[in-house]
Amino acid sequence: MRADIRGLQAYPVAHAEGCIKLDAMECPYPLPPALRDAVAAAIAHSDLTRYPGDNAALRARVRQAFDVPEAAGLVFGNGSDELIHLLVQACCAPGDVVLSPWPSFVYFDMAARFDHARFVGVPLTPALELDLPALLDAIAREQPRLVFLALPNNPTGGLWSDDAVRAVLAAAPGLVVVDEAYQPFAGHTWMPEVLAHPNLVVLRTVSKIGLAGLRFGYLASHPAWTAELDKVRPPYNIGVHTQAALDVLLAHKDVLDDMAARLRADREPLARALAALPGVTVFPSSGNFLLLRTDRGADAVQAALAGRRILVRNVSRFHPLLTDCLRVSIGAPDENAALLAALTDILSA
Ligand SMILES: *Cc1c(COP(=O)(O)O)cnc(C)c1O
Numbered sequence: 001m002r003a004d005i006r007g008l009q010a011y012p013v014a015h016a017e018g019c020i021k022l023d024a025m026e027c028p029y030p031l032p033p034a035l036r037d038a039v040a041a042a043i044a045h046s047d048l049t050r051y052p053g054d055n056a057a058l059r060a061r062v063r064q065a066f067d068v069p070e071a072a073g074l075v076f077g078n079g080s081d082e083l084i085h086l087l088v089q090a091c092c093a094p095g096d097v098v099l100s101p102w103p104s105f106v107y108f109d110m111a112a113r114f115d116h117a118r119f120v121g122v123p124l125t126p127a128l129e130l131d132l133p134a135l136l137d138a139i140a141r142e143q144p145r146l147v148f149l150a151l152p153n154n155p156t157g158g159l160w161s162d163d164a165v166r167a168v169l170a171a172a173p174g175l176v177v178v179d180e181a182y183q184p185f186a187g188h189t190w191m192p193e194v195l196a197h198p199n200l201v202v203l204r205t206v207s208k209i210g211l212a213g214l215r216f217g218y219l220a221s222h223p224a225w226t227a228e229l230d231k232v233r234p235p236y237n238i239g240v241h242t243q244a245a246l247d248v249l250l251a252h253k254d255v256l257d258d259m260a261a262r263l264r265a266d267r268e269p270l271a272r273a274l275a276a277l278p279g280v281t282v283f284p285s286s287g288n289f290l291l292l293r294t295d296r297g298a299d300a301v302q303a304a305l306a307g308r309r310i311l312v313r314n315v316s317r318f319h320p321l322l323t324d325c326l327r328v329s330i331g332a333p334d335e336n337a338a339l340l341a342a343l344t345d346i347l348s349a
Contacts, residue, residue: 004113011110014311020335023311025154025182025289027210028332029259035252042244051236058243062218065250066204072194073226078237080181080205080217083229084148085111087177087201087219090232091145092117099144101130103155103319105179108148120144124321128156128283128291132164136171145174151190152182155315155327157285159186169197175225177201182287184209184260185267194220201225208288209256211249214242263288263330270336274328277340278347289329291315291322296347298324304346310339 014023021028031039059074068074077083084107088098094116100108102121112119122138125131139147147168152159169176176199178190183204194202205217216238219229249256271290275282279295294301298316305312313327328339 008110008113011106016311019309019311020331020338021311022329022331022335022339023313023327024212025208025287025329026212027208027259027263027288028329028335029210029262031210031249032255035249035255038248038252039245042248043241046240046244048240050240052238052240052243055238055243058238058246061247061250065253066218067189067191068218068220069192069195071223072220073223075219075226075229075233076238077217077219077233078242079207079215080179080203080219081107081111082234082237083203083217083219084108084177084179085114086229086232087146087175088112088115088117090229091175097142097144098146098148099138099142100148100150101135101153101160103315103322104148104150105154105181106318108150117145123319124156124158126321128158128321130158130160130164132167135164136167139168139171139173143173147172147174147176148179149176150179150181151188152186152286154181154287155289155313155318155322155325156291157283157287157289159188159286165190169200172199175199175201175221177203179203181205181208182289184257185264185288186286187264188286191220195222198222206246206256210259211256214245214249216242216246260288266333266336267330270330270340273340274343277343280343280347289327291325291327293323293325294347295324298326301343301346302326305339305342308338308342310342312339 088111096117097120098112098117099120101124109119120142122135183189191202194200201221203219271282274280274292281293283291298314302314315322315325315327
């Protein structure tokens with residue numbers, strides 16, 4: 001085994017039986033029973049004996065459901081994590097630089113390391129905003145093959161300005177990957193401009209809009225780039241069950257949109273209620289989650305919540321800028337109420 005791999009930790013997955021799960025930005029709402037039945041029927045009819053066929057129909061469905069421009073190329077991934085890895089594999093020779101504002105999505109760093117690229121994280125400001133001058137300096141100095149911009153950013157929730165993204169697109173010598181995992185909660189997208197900038201790649205996932213279990217992500221860009229990425233994609237990476245389920249689900253995308261709209265509407269009231277708790281600071285968020293800082297110590301507060309069977313993500317050791325920070329997904333109303341009640345109790349003790 002490679003020494004650097006032996007030094008890593010596997011991506012943690014919490015044991016969540018019987019818990020209120022606010023640690024992974026999943027949608028808390030179940031699909032309507034009629035839709036679940038339709039998905040089950042479609043899966044039951046899929047052919048397990050053959051490799052998945054050409055997915056032209058699914059391609060058309062995805063284009064239509066997510067407003068992907070007709071002339072843009074598309075690549076599908078087994079989750080957008082797989083597409084992040086494909087980008088590094090296709091673009092980076094050993095030692096080439098992958099760059100991102102930091103802290104951001106951990107897998108940008110992990111995928112770079114796996115393929116012997118050098119990851120450079122450019123620190124956010126102490127208020128967890130984008131430090132654009134530092135980012136542009138780093139791009140000029142490091143000449144990255146890939147720049148990842150999570151819009152909105154995970155785990156901080158911030159949405160970098162259009163002007164900042166345009167400046168990065170103009171300055172970057174390689175591809176700029178705008179990761180829109182949380183786009184449905186931000187009401188903002190770069191998808192319509194994907195062909196207007198030669199180096200723009202837009203990355204999306206269905207994980208945060210109610211389909212995390214499905215493992216499906218997609219990437220849109222100029223077809224010249226997707227043609228190359230397709231060469232690196234593992235053959236048949238989207239199974240027949242995923243294809244069959246998506247075909248039904250995307251015909252009812254309004255259901256997914258409604259669930260996202262409910263979470264989005266609940267975000268500001270929850271942020272205000274959390275910010276009113278003693279010693280709690282809440283950072284502005286455009287995602288389906290909130291980053292908060294507690295003056296009682298993130299470890300202690302997380303443990304106390306876990307004792308009450310509420311799972312949140314402790315990001316306090318991920319980066320010095322996140323000291324004493326916890327990340328909580330927006331849940332269903334009863335889950336948000338349980339979180340608030342528990343925190344009120346814990347923080348007044
Ligand atoms: C959750 C997340 C993803 C991963 O999505 P999958 O499709 O579930 O692999 C990608 N990017 C960001 C920024 C995320 O937070």
